[in-house]
Amino acid sequence: MVVYKDEAIILHAHDLGEADRIVSMITAGRGLRRAVAKGVKRTSSRFGARLEPFTHLRVVLHEGRNLDTVTQAEIVRSHAAVREDFEKFLFGEAMLELIEKSLQENQTIPRLFEILEVTLGILEGEVREPALLLSAFLLKTCALVGYRPRLEDCILCGREMGAERCFLDPGGGGVVCSACKGQVPTGMPLNPEALRLMRSLLGEKMAGAARREEENRLVNEVIRASFLFAESVLERRLKSRSVVLGHLERKGEAGPGESPHATTNTRELD
Numbered sequence: 058m059v060v061y062k063d064e065a066i067i068l069h070a071h072d073l074g075e076a077d078r079i080v081s082m083i084t085a086g087r088g089l090r091r092a093v094a095k096g097v098k099r100t101s102s103r104f105g106a107r108l109e110p111f112t113h114l115r116v117v118l119h120e121g122r123n124l125d126t127v128t129q130a131e132i133v134r135s136h137a138a139v140r141e142d143f144e145k146f147l148f149g150e151a152m153l154e155l156i157e158k159s160l161q162e163n164q165t166i167p168r169l170f171e172i173l174e175v176t177l178g179i180l181e182g183e184v185r186e187p188a189l190l191l192s193a194f195l196l197k198t199c200a201l202v203g204y205r206p207r208l209e210d211c212i213l214c215g216r217e218m219g220a221e222r223c224f225l226d227p228g229g230g231g232v233v234c235s236a237c238k239g240q241v242p243t244g245m246p247l248n249p250e251a252l253r254l255m256r257s258l259l260g261e262k263m264a265g266a267a268r269r270e271e272e273n274r275l276v277n278e279v280i281r282a283s284f285l286f287a288e289s290v291l292e293r294r295l296k297s298r299s300v301v302l303g304h305l306e307r308k309g310e311a312g313p314g315e316s317p318h319a320t321t322n323t324r325e326l327d
């Protein structure tokens with residue numbers, strides 16, 4: 058039986074029967090793996106509590122035909138702050154879902170592990186607008202899996218995109234100008250400021266996205282476009298999309314500085 062050591066971030070965990078837990082994780086060296094941890098629910102288990110989503114671990118695994126078996130797990134970084142904050146958790150979950158759906162089982166894509174680790178680290182700290190961090194993560198992940206969105210010029214005629222409104226054609230891999238719009242079946246209208254912001258998010262380091270603050274209208278447009286593009290690349294729905302957009306909608310209604318919970322309370326008092 059092959060035994061290997063790797064670093065892993067848990068993406069998803071669920072219990073199996075009375076005592077075991079199944080986890081899916083992205084590993085630094087072997088991509089997406091699924092593994093079983095036996096007896097983790099016994100109080101004597103030394104690593105059961107460590108096998109939670111977001112946790113970055115150093116693991117020892119026995120390779121199996123369908124499932125590996127976790128035999129050791131040591132925390133590198135728990136990312137507890139992401140789990141403990143409602144909003145961070147919601148955006149972090151979207152990141153985990155994207156990673157899980159970007160990979161086939163046992164498939165490795167260079168730098169995917171690293172971008173997740175870096176972004177979760179940033180999400181733990183101060184982030185002005187987590188939706189922009191998530192947008193950057195969506196766009197950069199698409200680029201890493203081989204579909205860097207083409208946002209500089211029209212994908213059909215090559216015209217450089219300046220101050221005009223254009224259309225995102227996710228299936229075509231980028232934006233089309235208004236003159237070419239008729240040639241694509243669908244396209245999400247995109248304002249020039251939103252396009253500029255998406256280009257910046259894609260081009261700058263992830264930490265830059267955490268420092269940005271923009272109007273709600275612009276944030277909403279960019280996160281929608283980024284989700285649309287990612288779903289087209291993956292050819293799969295992302296469950297987190299409606300969760301994130303619903304959250305932003307409630308937050309927008311609450312206005313700046315108020316939490317969505319505050320709105321709910323006010324309504325209840327009315």
Ligand SMILES: [Zn+2]
Pocket residue numbers: 211212213214215216233234235236237
């Ligand atoms: Zn064009």
